[in-house]
Amino acid sequence: MIPNPAVVVLAFPGNEDLASELVSALGAQRGALTLHRFPDEETSVRVSGAVDQCDVIIACTLDRPNDKLITLYLTASTLRSLGARRVILASPYLPYMRQDRSFHVGEGVSAMHIAKWLSGFLDGLVTVDPHLHRIHRLDEIYRIPTRVVPAAKPIAHWIRENVAQPVLVGPDEESRQWVSEVAHDVPCPFFVLDKVRYGDRDVEVRMPGVAEFQDRTPVLVDDIVSSGYTMIAAVKRLQASGFGPPVCIGVHALFSQNAYEQLRHMGSQEVVTCNTIRHISNGIDLNRSIALSTRELLEHLPAAPNAAN
Structure with missing residues (x-):
């Protein structure tokens, strides 16, 4: 496949194999993401390579999610500031889906809160078999296009x-x-x-x-x-x-x-x-299936609604 300079793939640490499949399936360019953790536990993000007017796919599975979610937000925001057209997350594991209702008085429904947050700074999401129980489909809580890869x-x-x-x-x-x-x-x-x-x-x-x-x-x-x-x-x-x-x-x-x-x-x-x-x-191995679903999502995405965020 001829490389498509309008699509860039970035990998969080540990997601390099998925990123390689995404590059192959999308004919994309491989970008570089550098994450630095300061002594006070804050994180800085640096993106190497041109992303202006590009669709950027972030490969990042979200197990042990709390630190990763903050870093994901910082990465997406950095990409926006660099002119990225759309930011899509390929996350094989999607967290917080099991907290899909309030089980005790005063308890928040984390699945809905995380979905609202991610929908605010991403333009699309691809994941594998999220834990859907009382929530039956991702589009019940996500306001962005999504694709679910069945295992x-x-x-x-x-x-x-x-x-x-x-x-x-x-x-x-x-x-x-x-x-x-x-x-x-x-x-x-x-x-x-x-x-x-x-x-x-x-x-x-x-x-x-x-x-x-x-x-x-x-x-x-x-x-x-x-x-x-x-x-x-x-x-x-x-x-x-x-x-x-x-x-x-x-x-x-x-x-x-x-x-x-x-x-x-x-x-x-x-x-x-x-x-x-x-x-x-x-x-x-599900990486190829995730990559193909990401390509299908990208082909059907509307104009970038989150570009101004």
Whole structure:
């Protein structure tokens, strides 16, 4: 593809592979982003290369989001000051989507607040399987064009290539939407466990009657593996019910503290994740799909509504 000087790709640290796919898919120029952290924890941003009248794609997955969000805002604002026409975020992991309602009196709905903020300084957003539950579509809370890259087909392909006679297992009711899609694409049967959460690290999982599947390899599938306690509880329940060692698959590998090591030591055959967040468990590559969705979004974007911000 002939390079397009009107499109520039910048990578936050750790997002270089995604940036390379974006450059290839878009025929874009590769820009350089330098971030400096001062002793007082403030950050300075420097962009190298011309971006005047360009569409700039920022490759930045937003795990551990708080510092990254401030730096993202500073980067987008710097690009505006340098004359960028539009600023688009390619963020494989989109944070704060699980806080989608007020669970206690006086509590804010963080998903809505972050969406309003990002919509104020970006012109487009591409992400992978955000945690949509009580919010059903990103356009319910985002005021900018968005694209969601589904992970179901790549996960199904991995299962077909690596697991004989699978039965897919959702660790809780919220996982049903992902598990059913993947099971359809494999194809194979699936069932969903019943989870009762008493706290962040106190989870009980109950098993439906599934004796007819015990000759199959259980494959646990969930969108986010954070504390790991939901999946760990599901592994324990499967083992107690007579299933063999499960394969554990997550879309987003947050893995707080020692969650990954705990899952590995529980007797799982394998723990595999998509590469939306860099982790040793990454085995399912979504970078090309993200890049192609970014190209499609860019081709359909209207004039830059945030250019004056």
